[in-house]
Amino acid sequence: MLQYIIRRLLQLIPVLLGMTFIVFLIIRAIPGDPALVILGQQATEEAVAALRASLGLDEPWYVQYFQYLGNLFTGDLGESIRTRTPVNEEIWPYLATTFELSFFAILIAVIIGVNAGIISAWFQNSWFDYTAMILALVGVSMPIFWLGLMMQYQFSLQWDWLPTSGREDVRDPVTAITNLYLLDTLIQGRFDQFWTVLKHLIMPGIALATIPMAIIARMTRSSMLEVMKSDYIRTARAKGEKMFWVVYKHSLKNAVIPVLTVIGLQTGLLLGGAILTETIFSLPGIGRYIYEGISSRDYPVIQSGILVVAFIFVMINLIVDILYSIIDPRIRYN
Amino acid sequence: MGEPAKIQEPPAPVQPQEETISPWKEGWRKFRKNKIALVGTSIVLFFVLMAIFAPWIAPQGINEQDLPNRLQPPSSEFWFGTDDFGRDIFSRVVYGARISLTVGFLAVVGSAAVGSLLGILAGYYGRWVDTIISRLFDIMLAFPSILLAIAVVSILGPSLRNALIAIAIINIPNFGRLIRSRVLSVKEEEYIMAAKAIGMSDARILFSHVLPNSMTPIIVQGSLAVATAILEAAALGFLGLGAQVPQPEWGAMLAASRALLVQAPWTLFFPGLAIMLAVLGFNLMGDGLRDALDPKMKT
Numbered sequence: 001m002l003q004y005i006i007r008r009l010l011q012l013i014p015v016l017l018g019m020t021f022i023v024f025l026i027i028r029a030i031p032g033d034p035a036l037v038i039l040g041q042q043a044t045e046e047a048v049a050a051l052r053a054s055l056g057l058d059e060p061w062y063v064q065y066f067q068y069l070g071n072l073f074t075g076d077l078g079e080s081i082r083t084r085t086p087v088n089e090e091i092w093p094y095l096a097t098t099f100e101l102s103f104f105a106i107l108i109a110v111i112i113g114v115n116a117g118i119i120s121a122w123f124q125n126s127w128f129d130y131t132a133m134i135l136a137l138v139g140v141s142m143p144i145f146w147l148g149l150m151m152q153y154q155f156s157l158q159w160d161w162l163p164t165s166g167r168e169d170v171r172d173p174v175t176a177i178t179n180l181y182l183l184d185t186l187i188q189g190r191f192d193q194f195w196t197v198l199k200h201l202i203m204p205g206i207a208l209a210t211i212p213m214a215i216i217a218r219m220t221r222s223s224m225l226e227v228m229k230s231d232y233i234r235t236a237r238a239k240g241e242k243m244f245w246v247v248y249k250h251s252l253k254n255a256v257i258p259v260l261t262v263i264g265l266q267t268g269l270l271l272g273g274a275i276l277t278e279t280i281f282s283l284p285g286i287g288r289y290i291y292e293g294i295s296s297r298d299y300p301v302i303q304s305g306i307l308v309v310a311f312i313f314v315m316i317n318l319i320v321d322i323l324y325s326i327i328d329p330r331i332r333y334n
Numbered sequence: 335m336g337e338p339a340k341i342q343e344p345p346a347p348v349q350p351q352e353e354t355i356s357p358w359k360e361g362w363r364k365f366r367k368n369k370i371a372l373v374g375t376s377i378v379l380f381f382v383l384m385a386i387f388a389p390w391i392a393p394q395g396i397n398e399q400d401l402p403n404r405l406q407p408p409s410s411e412f413w414f415g416t417d418d419f420g421r422d423i424f425s426r427v428v429y430g431a432r433i434s435l436t437v438g439f440l441a442v443v444g445s446a447a448v449g450s451l452l453g454i455l456a457g458y459y460g461r462w463v464d465t466i467i468s469r470l471f472d473i474m475l476a477f478p479s480i481l482l483a484i485a486v487v488s489i490l491g492p493s494l495r496n497a498l499i500a501i502a503i504i505n506i507p508n509f510g511r512l513i514r515s516r517v518l519s520v521k522e523e524e525y526i527m528a529a530k531a532i533g534m535s536d537a538r539i540l541f542s543h544v545l546p547n548s549m550t551p552i553i554v555q556g557s558l559a560v561a562t563a564i565l566e567a568a569a570l571g572f573l574g575l576g577a578q579v580p581q582p583e584w585g586a587m588l589a590a591s592r593a594l595l596v597q598a599p600w601t602l603f604f605p606g607l608a609i610m611l612a613v614l615g616f617n618l619m620g621d622g623l624r625d626a627l628d629p630k631m632k633t
Contacts, residue, residue, distance in 0.1 A: 018473035029489045137370075141614035143565055145572050146588060146606030153599050272480035276569055290481070291573065294488045306485060310477045 078300030096179035117220025139214025264320030371622020377615030449509025457517025
């Protein structure tokens, strides 16, 4: 097991290096001179040249790349041009917003998706099965930014059930400790605030959960159907075990692998979808952070933001792969 | 001495009892039976026809402003209502099909062409060619796709054409990986060995044997990828990084009407519905094609 994990970690090194190189290239390829962006259009040529020299921009590209890599190793992600704050200091609240949103979305997707899949398989060809699978088909085709807007219209503007946007009630802001507001409000015992934060999360969470939920429901259904035909399930049934227990205890365990795969694969989609969801619901997440970085040509922010997200994505995939081999030791990748 | 041996007449060629069915015909037979796939294909056809005949279907031009009739709700005169410039939303949605289908189709053709080429090279030549190409795919897949698309558009500048290029680029590794694994198995087939034995050139083996035998997964993946590409183009349009106003691209229409959510929700409802239906059509058709042509692809 340890050997497998070590091998997987070693395999990651070229991918991570490649990622840093691609991000480095992308930033260099974006038109416009960072020095000019920092100093503004009115800057004198000497000032621009001086700043270029101090930023190391007049060095050959490979020197710049290795400097950049060296900085990364010491945890230096650069300084935002717009806010003049080190990126590694200001990035956490944004990341926390996205974490909270993604985690909430995955939770909804797994709870509803897995159960819908199980019930569909259990009552195959029933009206529930048909309805759930049609909804799942529609779900995978959903433009989540549109779903978000439609939910805002119905649940906030028409019915006034849920807040339209944001993370918290601006008149009663949450005191940030970890920046994961659900956790922060619980730590402080502010259950009223916890409820408010939760209400703010419901619509963006559902919008973001839609596609993974639909895929999880379809995958769970098909793997459950396969498992439920197997001999040991028939034995369990023959021994007189209640169908409910057979389904949830015996079958589900074997349907975990495909579901795990989907969760692993969907993380990328989720992180990407977070950009759209955050735009619609005005959430200050990492997607907004990068997007605003692009709008204001804030190179260090774009560079580090993209790299951090890609790094998280790679790590989650690694964790999913390791979980596979723990749950089902037959799976070991070369 | 015995009589000279009679020359035996060659036996009459055995007539096949049944007509052999080609895999394509077999696939078509299965596809026709799949009702959901047929629904998907009908939706796709509907949008294709809408795109082709847009000038005849749309009652008004895409940028024809009718200010006295601004923000009209859906009615018998304006089926999908009008926007804040008095433009007919139905006409714009109909013309939008042209943009979305073109972007979806061209982006997929682009990524399938480049991806297949790289996949074939990696799979056929192996060794360092494979290592370099496969690692490149790994690295590209390590970025969430929409993020990579945003990064590409930020280099090229926001426009519909650049969004198309970005979508084509981010989908290359999906095709590349698929074809690579297909080539790896096709390469071991006897007819490839035979082709090598008679001295056929690598290029000819690749393009007249390996590629045609890897076609089914390309077609299946292609039809599903059109769905994703349409969605990605709409997402980029929505973020202001794809089609620009006043182009009637569905995603850009949503972005332009966002402020009208309270006042005129129909300006947002119909373009979004069009995106969803078009994507649904390609997804259903792609699922059906996969089940009919390449059931092994199903995970």
